[in-house]
Amino acid sequence: MMSEKFFTEWFLPGIWITVQVTVYSAALALAVSFLIGTLRTSPLWIVRFASGTYFEIFRGTSALVMMFWMAYAVPSLLGIQFVPMAAGVLALGLTYGAYGSEIVRGALAAVAPAQREAGIALNFTKAQRLRKIELPQAWPEMIPPFNNLLIELLKGTALVSTIAVADMTFAGNLLRLAKGDSAPIYTLLLVIYFVFAFLLTRGMRLLERQANRRMGKTPPEKTGFLSGLRSKSATDAVTGTGGAK
Template identity: 55%
Template sequence: MPFLCQGAAVTLQSAAGGAALAIVIALVVGLMASSPLRTVRGVARVYMEFFRGTSVLVQLFWLFYAMPILTGYQMDKVFAGVLALGLNLGAYGSEVVRGALQAVPPSQREAAIALNFSPLQRMRYVILPQAFVEMIPPMNNLLIELLKATSLLSVITVADLAYEGRLLVNSGSDQLIVFALMLVIYFVFSYAITLVMRFVERRAARMVGRGKPRRRRATAAVEAAR
């Protein structure tokens, strides 16, 4: 367990760094993909299609092994892993952001225009808060996929959970026990992400008026039962 816990800590570190980078990229590129300017949309589309259409493992190899040949600079292996995960999952997340922005009803945009909101105010106060609620469920799936993709970092000798597990098996530890513990640890991390994202989704829904206080829900349930 001490070795697996050390690997789990590295996995969490990599997942947190990759998630932070992916969320920032997803928001920026998703907004660019919704821009009225064709050039801006084109740049966003090129990024999205390239990183979604190529393997994250190949991107990881390219950043860690090919980049030093071209630039003469060797990245830290954890940083290279976080960068590859963030760029790849950010491309998927940007499509989620773009879709959520497009899902906001046109009447909401028209109401904001009628209130004489500027384009920035419309995006900040009307469109983005409502789109944020729609982004959370698919983002939850992407964050779990990112967590599981951290196991690929072991191929560049990052001492994550998958790497430590293989070392234990190669050193003679019981394979069944090691792999069972790894499954449990990955499941616990994934379920923790789900719980956090569900909490965020409920809070975000209440902020835009889609949720109901608990007392009102209970009262409505009693009335319906009567």
């Protein structure tokens, strides 16, 4: 269905670009999540207000619109020109980071108040309590929702094809334009995304088990191929924090 030349010149590099965009924007989103999520628990109202404003604005933003804005409006508006991939990574990282900040904030808020008190009784500073007690305990709680968010982010990377980043979706569109035979190429694309999502989920499961072991907990093994790529927590869905959408 695709010539060898096309495969090596466009499709394989496209897969690699998708991987790169996923890794970079996930790293940015993770950093933003922890920064904004932690600031949103600050006792100072001004800090809470500023970080809360970031959250509200970026959560209300459509990642795709943001991407177009970064790629085409920002250069003429502010005179900053991004390479297309940077615009894509920034748009994805900043918006998904806003969703992630809610995960971090929620997990920090769920740490038992008694743990904070024990930290005070041992005379830790606020920063030490956060770093040594609150964040490590909140971390295992964050992993399942982070997994959901990571899959959303992976799916979001397809958007960079619309601002001329040559990821695998872009390569797929090219092939359609060249050959007109679109069924196999889009099917293949969907399958690759699905496999990536599956692999990421497996990786996050490992991370979750490791994190729980470090808390001295051994969670029950989840089995079965289709036993939920996502962690289907009932409470998540009901409170709407699940996909952190």
